[in-house]
Amino acid sequence: MNLLSKFKDPELCHNILGQIKQDIQGDFRFMEVCGTHTVSIFQSGIRTLLPGNIVHLSGPGCPVCVTHDREIAAYLSLSQKDVIIATFGDLMKVPGPGGKNLKLAQAEGARINIVYSAFDALNLAKENPDDKIVFLGVGFETTAPTVAVTIKLAKDQGVKNFSILSFHKLVPPALKALSADKDIRVDGLLLPGHVSTIIGLEPYLFLAEDYNMPAVIGGFEPLDILQSILIMIRQKNDGKAQVINNYKRAVSDLGNPRATKVMNEVFEPSDALWRGLGNIPGSGLAIRETFSEFDASLIYDQDLPEVDEIPGCKCGEVLKGLIAPDKCPLFGTRCTPAKPVGPCMVSTEGSCAAYHKYKI
Amino acid sequence: MCLAIPMEITSIEDNVAQVEVGGVKNEVRLDIIDEPAQVGDFVIVHAGFALRRLDRQEGLETLKLFQEGLGLELVK
Ligand code: SF4
Numbered sequence: 001m002n003l004l005s006k007f008k009d010p011e012l013c014h015n016i017l018g019q020i021k022q023d024i025q026g027d028f029r030f031m032e033v034c035g036t037h038t039v040s041i042f043q044s045g046i047r048t049l050l051p052g053n054i055v056h057l058s059g060p061g062c063p064v065c066v067t068h069d070r071e072i073a074a075y076l077s078l079s080q081k082d083v084i085i086a087t088f089g090d091l092m093k094v095p096g097p098g099g100k101n102l103k104l105a106q107a108e109g110a111r112i113n114i115v116y117s118a119f120d121a122l123n124l125a126k127e128n129p130d131d132k133i134v135f136l137g138v139g140f141e142t143t144a145p146t147v148a149v150t151i152k153l154a155k156d157q158g159v160k161n162f163s164i165l166s167f168h169k170l171v172p173p174a175l176k177a178l179s180a181d182k183d184i185r186v187d188g189l190l191l192p193g194h195v196s197t198i199i200g201l202e203p204y205l206f207l208a209e210d211y212n213m214p215a216v217i218g219g220f221e222p223l224d225i226l227q228s229i230l231i232m233i234r235q236k237n238d239g240k241a242q243v244i245n246n247y248k249r250a251v252s253d254l255g256n257p258r259a260t261k262v263m264n265e266v267f268e269p270s271d272a273l274w275r276g277l278g279n280i281p282g283s284g285l286a287i288r289e290t291f292s293e294f295d296a297s298l299i300y301d302q303d304l305p306e307v308d309e310i311p312g313c314k315c316g317e318v319l320k321g322l323i324a325p326d327k328c329p330l331f332g333t334r335c336t337p338a339k340p341v342g343p344c345m346v347s348t349e350g351s352c353a354a355y356h357k358y359k360i
Numbered sequence: 361m362c363l364a365i366p367m368e369i370t371s372i373e374d375n376v377a378q379v380e381v382g383g384v385k386n387e388v389r390l391d392i393i394d395e396p397a398q399v400g401d402f403v404i405v406h407a408g409f410a411l412r413r414l415d416r417q418e419g420l421e422t423l424k425l426f427q428e429g430l431g432l433e434l435v436k
Pocket of ligand 1 (some may be wrong): 086171312313314315316318328329330331332335336341342343344345352
């Protein structure tokens with residue numbers, strides 16, 4: 001039996017859907033905070049199957065979308081220095097101040113290479129010993145350990161021409177900021193499966209304890225998602241929030257200790273800027289002093305430039321679930337996946353981009 | 361960019377595994393996976409690294425619960 005295809009089984013899905021329809025009382029607004037959930041919910045057609053009183057919100061779960069204008073400005077500024085930038089392709093089109101992005105910088109002569117992993121960026125450094133390679137570190141707990149282990153490998157191998165400008169972000173502090181925000185009406189949080197693979201269950205427990213917020217770690221197949229929604233609805237009905245691991249085949253309650261160990265060895269928590277959410281204490285990852293020789297912010301004295309916000313972009317409100325993407329006046333007119341004005345329209349997992357692709 | 365997908369390991373050499381899903385082949389590093397992976401295992405792949413082995417037994421049990429119509433698997 002193919003295990004994965006079973007998690008798409010239409011009959012099982014309809015069974016759960018039936019239970020959802022039976023159990024739901026009034027409106028239910030749930031937010032997911034993972035780009036893979038965003039895509040999966042649209043792609044599988046779950047959105048159209050769910051009863052109308054279930055509202056799906058895509059929160060700040062796409063690392064590209066939450067990258068702040070000032071961080072993009074820092075990346076752009078770095079690209080003007082005597083370095084080769086190595087980056088995930090998704091960052092290329094993210095607009096910074098004045099609509100400028102890395103793609104444009106590249107066209108104007110900046111040396112920018114797209115890589116598939118931090119490790120590939122390290123290889124690039126080894127292949128080009130006379131150049132200085134800087135990898136743009138973005139991503140959540142899923143990505144940060146891959147970057148951390150690469151920094152350790154670079155240190156072990158004595159690579160001198162490699163560094164990282166780290167704007168990695170941590171999910172639980174952002175969920176805390178969201179839960180504490182009085183404007184946000186969310187009845188349940190679908191927790192990010194892959195981030196949870198790394199951090200496990202414990203970092204989320206405060207959601208139930210402090211905010212009485214139903215929260216479920218969910219997988220990405222239709223069955224996983226529907227089941228997670230059902231659990232959240234039942235928790236809301238009972239008035240008793242819990243944090244549930246509903247993705248046990250991929251998430252151990254303890255997470256992946258090997259990955260968190262290397263992440264904590266190389267990085268330490270720092271304050272970080274999130275687009276739309278602003279500064280969130282302890283939500284970023286800075287390179288520890290022991291690895292400072294790989295910290296591009298020190299090597300190139302790269303600060304966060306002050307910038308003006310992108311006029312008209314409502315990404316911040318979209319990420320907080322306050323408005324649906326199509327309520328942004330620029331949606332689908334001035335802002336499209338081909339020519340994004342704001343970051344939520346850039347990567348396929350962005351709320352606005354997913355909405356645009358599957359709704360229109 | 362935070363997309364991560366399960367892929368099947370077809371061979372392993374040192375810290376690097378060849379993986380495949382639906383005809384798409386890739387190479388991933390095993391530096392941060394928490395338990396030794398073997399050929400035939402499905403691993404969750406993200407940005408060039410395997411994050412974790414998918415637990416087939418847990419998967420089967422979750423499915424069994426669905427199929428028996430019990431629905432909920434509440435832990436903790
Ligand atoms: S549609 Fe474009 S401009 Fe509007 S919120 Fe989304 S990304 Fe920003």
